[in-house]
Amino acid sequence: MPRYPAHKLAVAPMMDWTDRHCRFFHRGLTREALLYSEMVTAEAILHGDRERLLGFSPKEQPVALQLGGSDPAKLSVAAKAGEAFGYSEINLNVGCPSDRVKSGSFGACLMQSPDLVAECVGAMKAAVDVPVTVKCRIGVDDQDPEEALDRLADAVLASGADALWVHARKAWLQGLSPKENREIPPLDYERVYRLKARLPHVFVGINGGIADLDQAEAHLRHVDGVMLGRAAYHNPALLAEIDRRIYGAAEADADVFAAAERMIPYVERHMRAGGRVANVTRHMLGLFQGRPGARRWRQILTVDGARGDSGPEVIEAGLRAIAPAAEEGECAA
Incomplete structure (x- = not known):
């Protein structure tokens, strides 16, 4: 069984959307789903207003902090700060393809540097006691997803990563906007299924284009967790069914x-x-x-x-x- 807590369903980290107000609202619809912060850069945490960047209500729990960065020492400090604020998980962003992220040499471009990602994960693991996880793509640009995803997974797991959440698309760092990168590269769910089959004792969650709980239930026959993004944000009422349908709760759906x-x-x-x-x-x-x-x-x-x-x-x-x-x-x- 995976060591990672049984978070069968999560609401994805989404910039400008999954702030503390959004998470408090979503928690009124599901007790069980894992909620994520927006991505916060390690640099911002080191030099910014930590209460503004990291503060949240304990009623949002379980809630994870997603970090952006590529400097192991800075990520170590940021992860420790997140743990001190009470986050139940620290996640490293290895999937965002925005121009801001590319210029900072983190996010999806880190798919090309698995050894550096592993070093970052190792530094974060040494700094905190809560789970450290990675959210990535299946590859970027002309990478072969079979080789790229396995290399990244093996590297970060060797450094102690507790779980992998995989957006089942490539990211194109040149020529596509962040919005287009969420829609144009074809989805390859089977690639994520193969990763899980190769790593049966590792928690592998899937993300990307999952529109409803019927689809989520289908994915859970192959992987350990499902991450909903825009579907959960634009139609939050579907969260009201999660505790019953995904976690088997006996209580009625949230009102x-x-x-x-x-x-x-x-x-x-x-x-x-x-x-x-x-x-x-x-x-x-x-x-x-x-x-x-x-x-x-x-x-x-x-x-x-x-x-x-x-x-x-x-x-x-x-x-x-x-x-x-x-x-x-x-x-x-």
């Missing part, structure tokens, strides 16, 4: 209305600390996707939530708009 109501006192606390309601509600727009009144819900949270004087009553107004729409048979959108 999406209750999950929204849970955010009202959260918004109040956030605003008392100087924040704005839109910082939180922007993550909630897709909650009622496909339900009558969904369009009005999004409109209220987007338009009313953008006003400088708006507060948690925006969520209350949005919830009131859902029920009458359901009764009147309004078309969902």
Whole structure:
């Protein structure tokens, strides 16, 4: 059995999306899924405001910190800081293809330097007691995915990595934007399955283009974990089924209305600390996707939530708009 905790399903780290407000909201929909931070660079942690960069509510747990970097010493310090803040896992980004990441010599370009990645993992493992994991691609540019993924996996596992999360696409470092790199390179789930078959005692999770829990359940017949990205963000209601369908919980699925109501006192606390309601509600727009009144819900949270004087009553107004729409048979959108 894998040594890594049984995180059968995770919500992927997504820049500008999976901040602390998003994670608190998602936790109201699933008790079990592993949640990830946005990627934070080791350099930012060394020189920036750590509370702003790393702070989170214990109610988000289990939550993992994803780090970006390629300097073992700096990653060691950043990992230790993350552990001190209470993260249950430290993950190294070896998959992001953005220009910012390329210019910093980390992310997906590290697929070309497995020995350096292994050195980074070893330094992080020496610094913390929580699991250290790697999220990677199957290769970059003209690399052969069979050889590239095995080389990286073997190197980081030899340095003590506790798990591998694999985005089942290549990344093209030249010629494709980050958005295109999430969509254009073909998915190769079978390559990740072969990695798992070769490493039966290692936790291998899969990521990339997984749209719903039916697909997640199919992947779990071949690998240990599934990571949902945009599907979970744009349609967060699917998270409400995870505990029952993926983890076998006996309780009923989470109530999406209750999950929204849970955010009202959260918004109040956030605003008392100087924040704005839109910082939180922007993550909630897709909650009622496909339900009558969904369009009005999004409109209220987007338009009313953008006003400088708006507060948690925006969520209350949005919830009131859902029920009458359901009764009147309004078309969902």
